[in-house]
Amino acid sequence: MFDTNSLALCATNHHALTPLGFLRRAEEVHADRPAVAWRDHLWTYRDFASLVRRMAHWLRAQGVEHGDVVSVMLPNRPELLAAHFAVPGLGAVLNTVNTRLAPEEVAYITTHSGCRLLIGEAQTLAAQKDLPVPVIKLCSAPGAGDGLDLFDAQLPEAALQEAPTAETDAIALNYTSGTTGRPKGVIYTHRGAYLNALGNVAALGFTPDTRYLWTLPMFHCNGWTHTWAVTAAGGLHVCLDRVEPREMIALISRHAVSHMCCAPVVLYMLLEEMQSPAPCPVTVGTGGAAPTPALLSRMADLGFDILHLYGLTESYGPATVNAPRFAAGTPLSDRARHMARQGVRHLTTGSVQVVDASGQPVPQDGRTVGEIALSGNTVMAGYYLDPKATEIALGLGHFRTGDLAVWHPGGALEIQDRAKDIIISGGENFSSLEVESVLHQHPEILLAAVVAAPHPKWGETAWAFVEPRAGCAPCPETLDTFCRAHLAGFKRPRRFILGPLPKTATGKVQKFALREIAREMSDGH
């Protein structure tokens, strides 16, 4: 029998897991390598670590202490990245705020989180008023003199703590976008952030040669923890104030971008503008909607490799990854069918299952629909100040995501639809995704979203909201003919509404808004 008294756990061989160590190491071993690019500036890891320490010093001077919450409402500029190290480096908790939220939502979050202060910039703060905490405006550019300028190398620096008291201490508080009800404050720990970052290094292949274009907002799940993961690898963060296709194309060329993450809608925008292939292959992590065959084909022509990811705020971003290896000559339709799957368990996710109402795994038959359930170190530590919601979410031994999926042999998930997006027409259930997938094959359609509308006879019918490609104006009759050719009659949309689709900050179509429109419009039917 092994004598367990020989286990001598001590400070030499037991360190708290924390992403703070990633920056310490990057400064140690990649000091002269490029860390952050923004507009015309480029900072090394030595520079960036200084920026982080200046921010920490400044925060401390504002009275920020161990255990405080610090809110930051910024686009992807260097100070937001720096806050991912400066705030936990003081033992405080980072609360990133979606820049597109309405003033009352920001007021709710700053009140609910009890944050010490809110950092923003002119644009994100313009609409805010009467917030319950001090609001600090950053300069519009280094040296511009119109706000707090942490790029000023003359400012004093504070030393960061090497590690939290316990690795399960909170590192971040991320409010869900709250399409229904009040936003909920999702708690991340140092341990979870460290592990998910390492998992992402493995899944996306981040190395010191990585040049990561920040199309994904850092305020969204801390950029799926890539804020920490790219730093762990010692790669370059290419910051981007806003997701604008021409600017993206310019940066992809300028920095020979190797990786980016975004919703498919951003890729559609990019395709509209991009004239020639990227200078070197770009790995794109995408999620929120399945990439269509047309998207896959055109992205491949331009030098983009697509990974399909799935996760939610409660899982620190990606919990599954679809990075298939297709044999040469695999037909596009087969590749697309496979790529529509959300993929298999991420390396650092504890378990991914599709379960029935009683919590039992459904068969891996690609047909039986169940709910995706997750567990492991990269599931949130709870909803802030909401023990009831926390108990519901975590008390079952796994976290029920609310997403419905089938489970394929081999463990790959394929989301069928959010529960509320299943359309039930004349007693027949079908998925709005299936209808959208057909519409996305139409050459004149940029983006389509299908929702259920109430119907006096059938209960519900499908309505399609369609954003045409630039210069196109497909007529509803043409679209109807197209749908009849590809779909069972009960699945075809009964109405086509053309125009730009409402989107969230992360580029997801706001189907709840479309559902409301459909409900209101059908009242007059």
Added chain:
Amino acid sequence: MFDTNSLALCATNHHALTPLGFLRRAEEVHADRPAVAWRDHLWTYRDFASLVRRMAHWLRAQGVEHGDVVSVMLPNRPELLAAHFAVPGLGAVLNTVNTRLAPEEVAYITTHSGCRLLIGEAQTLAAQKDLPVPVIKLCSAPGAGDGLDLFDAQLPEAALQEAPTAETDAIALNYTSGTTGRPKGVIYTHRGAYLNALGNVAALGFTPDTRYLWTLPMFHCNGWTHTWAVTAAGGLHVCLDRVEPREMIALISRHAVSHMCCAPVVLYMLLEEMQSPAPCPVTVGTGGAAPTPALLSRMADLGFDILHLYGLTESYGPATVNAPRFAAGTPLSDRARHMARQGVRHLTTGSVQVVDASGQPVPQDGRTVGEIALSGNTVMAGYYLDPKATEIALGLGHFRTGDLAVWHPGGALEIQDRAKDIIISGGENFSSLEVESVLHQHPEILLAAVVAAPHPKWGETAWAFVEPRAGCAPCPETLDTFCRAHLAGFKRPRRFILGPLPKTATGKVQKFALREIAREMSDGH
């Protein structure tokens, strides 16, 4: 102030870190992909997981219980890899035994570890007798009928535990090779093994497409934890009974090997035999001696990329990595000078420092010699049943390695010599490595080892033990002229002794043996 009562740590969001999860995931998501190749056999991850469960069932039937130690003395065959999951999967501790140990050393280890049983094969067990534990001989090949055949798919399987009781429970007990004194039992934990494996996935770039040739013995630090790391990535383990150049070359071609690890001496052997480049680029992790310019140049011609690694049993294998990015056209001499460094801190190592006698870091000036000191989760949990040695090793807040090095700007280490390998001649200190490096440039020398020999006048002088290339027989006078042309007079070897060099199981030259020979021979001076 953040309300810590909101942290709801529970089974849903807190799993023990353990490499056991890597196999569970590989079977889940890579079931049909190749896991293990050996001789003419190829097993998928589904097959391999069954082999592991058959081994677990068989072990349990032998009375192995939670907390037992199981010893395995095997070359790199599939059962040794399987033991890395089957043994901890029963909550037991794996003790891998170097296949080249003398019977009295094996007797010491099986006694000291208190193991339940020892698994070997005909060749490794031939010399063993009167061991204090049951000894089990494996079959010579699947179906051969001359020993325990775990490949028999008819054997029953046992379910593995998903995780240890605590992630800091012991997973492995690795005895140091003990060049001086009794071997010490180095304890690894599930947590340390999990983290070092993830660090290796990142450092070596393991993916599901990795084809890893097992030239490094798995009994050596659990194969630097690559047993677990390649499984984490879902790559292919190419097993190899013994390190024989022609067999290696055949396997590199047959499996399009992407990765291998070994001491430089194995690479010298490979170069002697290899006629044409590898079919695809091979990443080679090497350590134990610095790769010479000649080695780097010839390996590059054959399609091998060299990483220089440094670590010890006490650090789960690699603690530093040198994976330089050379600009095109960097002269070979510059590359070699840089590649002689052991590199920078590994991603999952907590800290790497070079310290003076008082434990203070020496300047990063590339000149001041100090001792390499490590800390973090990948430092051993202690020496088994040796609280005194454990206290000495771990009690200082870092683990002193006994290796002397300079610290370069940017954090890269360069080992100067083991303390005992410094030669002091006429009051002048110099490094035997420097003399060896000169000898390795001689076209007729395959391998050289330089040690101190006692000298009545100078205290010590350098003696060179030289293994010539096949068909070469350099005369001592020629070698002396060559050394005079490249070295200060006091550094040149006073004697050249030609013949094959004694090596450890991992291919390191046994300088202690040469030192003894030099001492004995110089007595007659």
